[in-house]
Amino acid sequence: MTAAKSSKTVRNRGCAETAAAVRDGSLTAVECANAALEEIVERDGELGAFLEVFSDDVLEDARQIDLESHENRAALPLAGVPIALKDNICVAGHRTTAGSKILEPWTAPYSATVVDRLRAAGAIVVGKTNLDEFAMGSSTENSALGRTVNPHDLERVPGGSSGGSAAAVAANLVPGALGSDTGGSIRQPAAFCGLVGFKPTYGRVSRYGLIAFASSLDQIGPLTRNVDDAALLLEVISGFDRRDPTTVDGRHESWFPTNPANPQSLTLGVPANWFADGLAPAVQGALEELLGRLEAIGITLRPVDLPHERYSIATYYVVATAEASSNLARYDGVRYGLRVRHNDDPGDTEDPTLDHSDIDAMFAATRTAGFGPEVKRRILLGTYVLSAGFNDAHYGRAQRVRTLIRRDFAAAFELVDAIIGPTTPSTAFKLGEKRDDPLSMYLSDVFTVTANLAGLPAISVPCGSDEAGLPIGAQILAPPFAERTVLEVAKLIEESSDSGA
Amino acid sequence: MSVTRRDIDAIAKLARLDPTREEAQALAAQLDRILGYVAQLEELDVTDVPPTKHVIDLTNVDRDDALEPSLDRDLVLGQAPEAEDGDGRFVVPRVINSS
Numbered sequence: 001m002t003a004a005k006s007s008k009t010v011r012n013r014g015c016a017e018t019a020a021a022v023r024d025g026s027l028t029a030v031e032c033a034n035a036a037l038e039e040i041v042e043r044d045g046e047l048g049a050f051l052e053v054f055s056d057d058v059l060e061d062a063r064q065i066d067l068e069s070h071e072n073r074a075a076l077p078l079a080g081v082p083i084a085l086k087d088n089i090c091v092a093g094h095r096t097t098a099g100s101k102i103l104e105p106w107t108a109p110y111s112a113t114v115v116d117r118l119r120a121a122g123a124i125v126v127g128k129t130n131l132d133e134f135a136m137g138s139s140t141e142n143s144a145l146g147r148t149v150n151p152h153d154l155e156r157v158p159g160g161s162s163g164g165s166a167a168a169v170a171a172n173l174v175p176g177a178l179g180s181d182t183g184g185s186i187r188q189p190a191a192f193c194g195l196v197g198f199k200p201t202y203g204r205v206s207r208y209g210l211i212a213f214a215s216s217l218d219q220i221g222p223l224t225r226n227v228d229d230a231a232l233l234l235e236v237i238s239g240f241d242r243r244d245p246t247t248v249d250g251r252h253e254s255w256f257p258t259n260p261a262n263p264q265s266l267t268l269g270v271p272a273n274w275f276a277d278g279l280a281p282a283v284q285g286a287l288e289e290l291l292g293r294l295e296a297i298g299i300t301l302r303p304v305d306l307p308h309e310r311y312s313i314a315t316y317y318v319v320a321t322a323e324a325s326s327n328l329a330r331y332d333g334v335r336y337g338l339r340v341r342h343n344d345d346p347g348d349t350e351d352p353t354l355d356h357s358d359i360d361a362m363f364a365a366t367r368t369a370g371f372g373p374e375v376k377r378r379i380l381l382g383t384y385v386l387s388a389g390f391n392d393a394h395y396g397r398a399q400r401v402r403t404l405i406r407r408d409f410a411a412a413f414e415l416v417d418a419i420i421g422p423t424t425p426s427t428a429f430k431l432g433e434k435r436d437d438p439l440s441m442y443l444s445d446v447f448t449v450t451a452n453l454a455g456l457p458a459i460s461v462p463c464g465s466d467e468a469g470l471p472i473g474a475q476i477l478a479p480p481f482a483e484r485t486v487l488e489v490a491k492l493i494e495e496s497s498d499s500g501a
Numbered sequence: 502m503s504v505t506r507r508d509i510d511a512i513a514k515l516a517r518l519d520p521t522r523e524e525a526q527a528l529a530a531q532l533d534r535i536l537g538y539v540a541q542l543e544e545l546d547v548t549d550v551p552p553t554k555h556v557i558d559l560t561n562v563d564r565d566d567a568l569e570p571s572l573d574r575d576l577v578l579g580q581a582p583e584a585e586d587g588d589g590r591f592v593v594p595r596v597i598n599s600s
Contacts, residue, residue, distance in 0.1 A: 105582075106580060107580065109572050109573075109576050109577060109580065110572065201557070202556050202557055203557045203559075216553075216555070216556065242562075242564065245559075245562035246555075246557075246559060248557065308545070311541065311542055311545065313538075314538060314539045314541055314542050315542065317535065317538075317539060318539055318542075325516060329517075332517070333582055334581070334582075334591055334593055335577075335580070335581055335591055336580040336581060336582075337580075337582075338582070339582030339583065341594070357594055357595060358594055358595050358596070359593050359594045359595065359596050360517070361594070362593070362594045363517040364517045364518060364519040365519065367516075367517050367518050367519075368518055368519040368520070371518070376518055376520070376528075377528060377531060377532070379516050379518065380509065380512050380513060380516055380518065380528060380532065381532055381535060381536075383512045383515050383516040384504075384508070384512050384532065384536075385539075387512060387515065394539065396552060397542050397543070397545075397547055398539075398542060399552035399553050399554070400547035400550040400551070400552050400553075401542055401545060401547060401550075402552070402553040403550050403551055403552065403553045404545065404547070404550060406553060406556065438531055438535065439534055439535055439538060442535075453553075453556075454556060455556025455557055480556075480557055
């Protein structure tokens with residue numbers, strides 16, 4: 001290996017740049033794979049981004065790419081690109097834990113559609129990253145299997161729930177990763193770690209092989225260090241899949257490379273309530289500076305009204321927990337995962353009539369031992385809002401408010417091409433800061449959940465940092481299937497930030 | 502509205518969870534606070550608003566009624582906490598209580 005190809009050089013390359021180098025032969029896939037593995041071994045001890053590294057498979061997969069004919073390799077959009085996957089995305093033959101003890105013993109018997117598509121494009125899947133248990137959380141502190149920290153400040157959370165994927169990309173361990181986003185779980189960690197994180201339109205990417213959390217909200221998407229890489233990864237993983245009937249047919253598009261939007265013909269909506277109280281001064285300042293810069297290059301800004309947006313967190317936590325309580329009913333200790341025969345907790349012995357030998361006792365003992373506190377809290381909340389007598393009052397009402405939120409966006413998009421605002425109310429918070437206060441943790445998703453409730457494509461793109469050097473993200477939302485608009489505006493912001501800094 | 506420990510015990514039974522007395526007490530307080538926050542949805546008149554079932558227009562997806570390869574039976578049973586491989590069965594504790 002020559003000095004120019006040392007891992008320090010390789011690791012700074014993005015996805016598109018790496019693939020181009022592998023295609024033209026200036027870099028081999030094995031060199032890329034080795035660089036990623038070396039970085040992970042050297043630095044992941046303190047970051048905790050990975051739950052599993054596919055050390056053996058990685059080099060073998062990379063060798064296969066290098067053995068391809070030049071012609072075949074030239075057709076691979078992600079030739080030799082190391083990619084990390086959030087550990088709720090199945091890879092055949094590997095554990096997929098979802099950060100939970102209940103799935104710890106399980107090995108996935110099949111791969112997610114996104115994994116097949118990445119591999120067909122020449123990507124090297126290097127391993128699985130940490131997450132909040134079942135993607136429920138905003139800090140990755142709810143993982144039962146380890147702690148992940150923010151590469152920008154090791155005392156702070158990387159965000160969540162795709163915190164491992166964000167930390168891995170932000171620390172240059174890999175050039176790109178996939179996460180999943182149910183209420184902000186790609187965009188919020190991207191903002192906290194200084195990355196581009198893209199949640200596509202509902203229906204754009206197959207969820208086959210994604211461990212379900214809330215099925216009307218979940219989407220898979222990329223976390224990368226630049227907008228072009230996000231476009232490239234999304235292009236590879238999106239498209240109809242007969243195994244996920246919510247994917248939309250006939251909509252496969254090409255977004256890479258992304259051109260910046262033409263500022264003269266662009267109108268961006270600014271929701272006044274996103275800049276109201278509760279926003280950290282540094283975030284407010286960075287966003288206002290960004291808006292000023294955009295206006296200076298000719299973009300038209302206009303205020304938009306989203307009157308029901310303030311109900312979004314309440315709506316989200318009814319809809320998401322209701323769906324989660326249903327989706328997580330499958331973890332019962334019968335077909336896979338953990339089984340606990342008896343609840344040995346001494347606190348449970350007060351009921352002498354309980355027969356620990358029957359199947360109901362096994363279900364309860366398994367689920368009680370296997371799920372962590374946040375997952376139990378959400379299952380119980382979801383069970384409560386769906387239970388007899390409350391279903392209409394809570395779940396039914398939330399689904400109706402969801403319609404009002406969607407109508408707000410539809411009306412706004414009559415007037416503007418896209419909406420811009422902050423991704424998060426603050427920069428990355430300290431480890432432990434919000435752990436004991438579930439509601440305060442939920443409120444950190446205040447700007448991100450609406451895109452999931454309305455099914456919209458939404459991206460977080462870096463737009464500066466606070467006085468401590470912690471990254472700040474700007475969020476762009478567009479109408480359903482307007483991924484191109486989102487990417488073009490993000491690219492414009494990326495370019496204006498580069499020249500502005 | 503106030504969520505009690507008894508409410509928690511009742512929904513925990515439905516959800517096949519078995520919290521301790523202390524956990525149930527803490528969960529009651531947490532759910533009470535979260536549901537108190539959720540109660541703001543009651544401010545809205547949603548009488549004539551249809552519920553969102555899907556965010557995008559979906560049509561029913563049919564597939565041909567044809568045999569396709571599925572997961573290998575032994576592979577699947579091999580993942581079970583308890584199974585009788587030869588007979589191809591999952592093994593579970595007693596389902597019908599004789600007493």
